[in-house]
Amino acid sequence: MIKGKFIDNLPKVYGIYTGGFLVFIILMAIAEQAGMTAKMIGIFFVAFTVAIYAIIGYLSRTIQVDAYYVAGRQVPTVFNGMATAADWMSGASFVAMAGGIYFKGYGYMALLVGWTGGYVLVASLLAPYLRKFGCYTVPDFIGTRYGGNVARLSAVLVLTVASFTYVTAQINATGTIASVALDIPFGIAVYVGLASILLCSMLGGMRAVTWTQVAQYIVLIIAYLLPVFWISNKMGAGVFPHLMLADEVARIGELESQFGLGTVKNSAADLATVPKGLAGITKAHAEVNTTPWKFISLAVCMMAGTASLPHVMMRYFTTPSVKAARRSVGWSLFFIFLLYCSAPMLATLSKLSLMDPTLPTGIIGKSIAEVQAIDWYQNWNQANLMFISDFNGNGTLELNEFFMGGKAVVLATPEIAGLPYVISGLVAAGGMAAAMSTADGLVLAIANALSHDLYYKIIDPKAETAKRLIVARVLLVIIGFAGATIAALEIQGILGSVIWAFDFAMSGLFFPLVLGVWWKRANAQGAVAGMLLGLASGTAYLVWVRTGGAGFWGVTQLTFGIVGSLVSLISMIVVSLITKAPDSATQKMVDEVRVPSGKTVLGKQH
Amino acid sequence: MSKQQQHWEKTRNLLFITLAIWFVFSIGIFFFGAEMEASSIRPFGYPLSYYMTCQGSLGIFVILIFWFAGRQEKIDEEFGFTEREDD
Secondary structure: OHHHHHHHOHHHHHHHHHHHHHHHHHHHHHHHHOOOOHHHHHHHHHHHHHHHHHHHHHHOOOOOHHHHHHHHHOOOHHHHHHHHHHHHOOHHHHHHHHHHHHHHHHHHHHHHHHHHHHHHHHHHHHHHHHHHHOOOOHHHHHHHHHOOHHHHHHHHHHHHHHHHHHHHHHHHHHHHHHHHHHOOOHHHHHHHHHHHHHHHHOOOHHHHHHHHHHHHHHHHHHHHHHHHHHHHHHHOOOOOHHHHOHHHHHHHHHHHHHOOOOOOOOOHHHHOOOOOOEEOOOOOOOOOOOOHHHHHHHHHHHHHHHHHOHHHHHHHHHOOOHHHHHHHHHHHHHHHHHHHOOHHHHHHHHHHHHHOOOOOOOOOOOEHHHHHOOHHHHHHHHOOOEEEOOOOOOOEOOHHHEEEEOOHHHHHHHHHOOOOHHHHHHHHHHHHHHHHHHHHHHHHHHHHHHHHHHHHHHHOOOOOHHHHHHHHHHHHHHHHHHHHHHHHHOOOOHHHHHHHHHHHHHHHHHHHHHHHHHOOOOOHHHHHHHHHHHHHHHHHHHHHHHOOOOOOOOOOOOOOHHHHHHHHHHHHHHHHHHOOOOOHHHHHHHHHHHOOOOOOOOOOOO | OOHHHHHHHHHHHHHHHHHHHHHHHHOHHHHHHHHHHHOOOOHHHOOHHHHHHHHHHHHHHHHHHHHHHHHHHHHHHHOOOOOOOOO
């Protein structure tokens, strides 16, 4: 039917889609000139893009197991790269990252290095081998490689803890954007976000998620790059910002010392009046402002976490071959690179727009009353994302008197830099795409692990295809609702939860996965010990530090994966060595996995 | 040594080279953040520390993965372990 044809026509289909989206942006720009209100433009952008994803989701519906779990293993290399990039880049990457760089500078950029360097581990240590294995889910690999339900269950446990921590953050992000763009309360917006997420994944599983993720990547990358290039050119900073902002970076350094960054400090009483979650610039823009260990430990956690997060790994199960899986990792990172190398540029442009008194957009040094009268200031102040206060009473806005929420850097910069509102609408749609695509991947990873590994492999191995797929879908809805309910409580900020998810995944899964391929002697007992003790010690360390514990080795609540994974590695090796070596069938299986040719270890349908 | 063992040995060596390069650009150079900042090497005019975190290391990772994939394909071909197209 569409299948063969659809795959062959992918470049054409997505080419038309991209063209259509650009036409839509132009139409919106014309509508804005014709007097359409900002609010309507926002609604149109979010509603239109979400409707398209839902249609793709519906068209990709399936009743076949391998289409539902691994998209029929026929996703071409480059498209899988795009889908992985969307899967990977979450609300945190899109909305929060530039903000983090804006406020924290160099120390924060450890995340950029960590979130890209991890792909080298994925490509060289894991993805091709897991693809050869032919599993549907990550626990499927653990369960078959090590043998036994205990190993499988432990993997399901780690996967659920890590992915669930992550998914609440993403549903939170969809809720935040939907509530701003559609102007509805956050508590309701969370469920609107959830409904859109489920529309994309429920009927077609992995197949539907794959094709919506490609569509979402196209929206989010246009939405991120267009403002960066536009602002840079408008400001006269450079036609190609990535290579031409050196003067601007240096200029920010000058302005920082001119405005007394680091010398003028706010009193605690003054800071208490600043709304929660907003921050001022306290760190220099391009200076090395952290210790090597702090930088490196955060980067290491993000890299090992990348290689252990199931929603990324399972994307490489969908390629047609081992070779394609390997190349696909390269494409994924290329598409991620496009956005990540732009985030620091956006932070630079945003900061300079606000700070430089010689630019028409600069607000530092203007009178307080003048800034308070600016339209965008009033809007974002109302949304609780911006705040100014005349602490020293001189009537002029100083650098230390301006506060902003991390999200505002991406969401508000187009407006601050004086771009038409249509760009802000586009950015909202991009943020929504980023958060939705990641949430989709995560909800599906959890639901698939529970339906395939827990229900089908352990509880009812005789279940028929139809029943398996119904169970998978019911679980998808339940997990989505659970995630939305917790997201509505707003326990932890978006970025914090995301970083925790990496640490959880690294604590429990990194070594059991890697050693499963690279160390034949690793056995079930060792793997179970590695997963459970790793997860338990990582969690214990997190709780300890959170409740006032001092910690050791400079490991913080953001890098507890270092403790967890070390415990995991040591316990896995020790327990493996004091128990029996895996039988010859398992050893042979590992040999099979190590060569690309021949049949997969697990059958096409299992 | 069997064909399979030889193949695995070459694969493992490639892994070590790949991970060594990865280590240098993801961990190694960041021991020297302050030195990089003071360095007179300024790609496109940016301070070296800033450039490596924004683009340098990231770009190297992209190239490294494609290079690794190409090398691994050669190794697989050499030992006849390449997949058939219709697999």
